[in-house]
Amino acid sequence: MAILEKLNWTGQVIACYASPLRETGLEKQAQPHLDLNFDGIVGDCHASRIRPSDSRMLKQYQRGTPVMNNRQVSLVSQEELAVIAAALDVPALDPMWLGANLVTKGIPDLTLLPPSTRLMFSSGASLIIDLENAPCRFPAEIIERHYPGHGLDFPKKAKNKRGLVAYVEKEGRIAAGDEIVLFIPPQRIYAHVRTN
Numbered sequence: 105m106a107i108l109e110k111l112n113w114t115g116q117v118i119a120c121y122a123s124p125l126r127e128t129g130l131e132k133q134a135q136p137h138l139d140l141n142f143d144g145i146v147g148d149c150h151a152s153r154i155r156p157s158d159s160r161m162l163k164q165y166q167r168g169t170p171v172m173n174n175r176q177v178s179l180v181s182q183e184e185l186a187v188i189a190a191a192l193d194v195p196a197l198d199p200m201w202l203g204a205n206l207v208t209k210g211i212p213d214l215t216l217l218p219p220s221t222r223l224m225f226s227s228g229a230s231l232i233i234d235l236e237n238a239p240c241r242f243p244a245e246i247i248e249r250h251y252p253g254h255g256l257d258f259p260k261k262a263k264n265k266r267g268l269v270a271y272v273e274k275e276g277r278i279a280a281g282d283e284i285v286l287f288i289p290p291q292r293i294y295a296h297v298r299t300n
Contacts, residue, residue: 108222108287115211115284117225118182121204122148130203130242137279138205140229140272144176145205151176160238173271174234179223180204180267181214191261194251201246204267208284215265222273222287229276239266 121132122145132148144151155173157165165171180199185207189197199207208214221233239262248255 105287108220108289111286111288113210115208115214115223115286117206117278117280117282117284118209119199119207119280120278121200121206125149130246131200132203132205133200137277139277140177140231141275142272144173144272148205150178150205175269176271177205177231178203178237178267178269179206179208179214179231181211182207182209183212184214184265184267188258188262188265192247192251192254192257194247194254197247198250201250202243202267206278211284211286215267217268217286218289218291220289223270224274224285224287225276225278226283226285227276227278228274229272229278230274231270232273233268233270235269236264237267237269239263 120135120138122135122138123132124147138148139146143153150173152173154170155175157167157169157171159167161167161169161171180202185197185199185202189195211217215236217233219233219235222230223233224230239259241256241259243262244255244258246255247258
């Protein structure tokens with residue numbers, strides 16, 4: 105799209121994760137690569153073009169309403185995970201504990217990338233950023249199991265650093281080592297928002 109601006113630096117994929125079973129919980133398992141189609145990550149429990157709306161969408165829809173699945177892929181950054189770990193006073197955070205599919209490095213403030221940003225991978229696949237993935241209690245409980253007394257502060261300490269959710273714009277395969285080129289939309293402030 106002509107309106108999108110290409111940034112003059114690249115990021116990199118450093119790890120891939122997926123899980124076929126939602127019943128096993130939030131944690132994902134390491135994968136050598138991820139195959140993406142328009143339903144999301146092939147073989148991942150979050151793959152689908154349509155999903156039922158959940159608690160995140162109660163302001164817009166009754167729970168269970170069929171909506172487009174704009175949460176096909178979860179991304180976190182190596183840099184932001186290190187900042188969260190330091191804030192929680194733990195040695196490190198395993199991306200699997202956060203249900204991440206992709207871990208990046210070299211993208212400053214990944215979580216703050218605006219909606220509609222395109223992440224284009226050197227493999228040819230591309231993703232569209234939907235929104236920030238708000239930190240919640242589910243990763244906090246997993247972190248607490250690994251580091252008792254430290255995990256429950258995750259929602260507060262991970263604010264604006266938890267990563268993003270995205271959906272597939274172009275099918276392809278993503279693997280560790282792939283470069284990521286970013287195209288971002290114009291940065292404007294909508295002046296007609298009232299704060300309560």
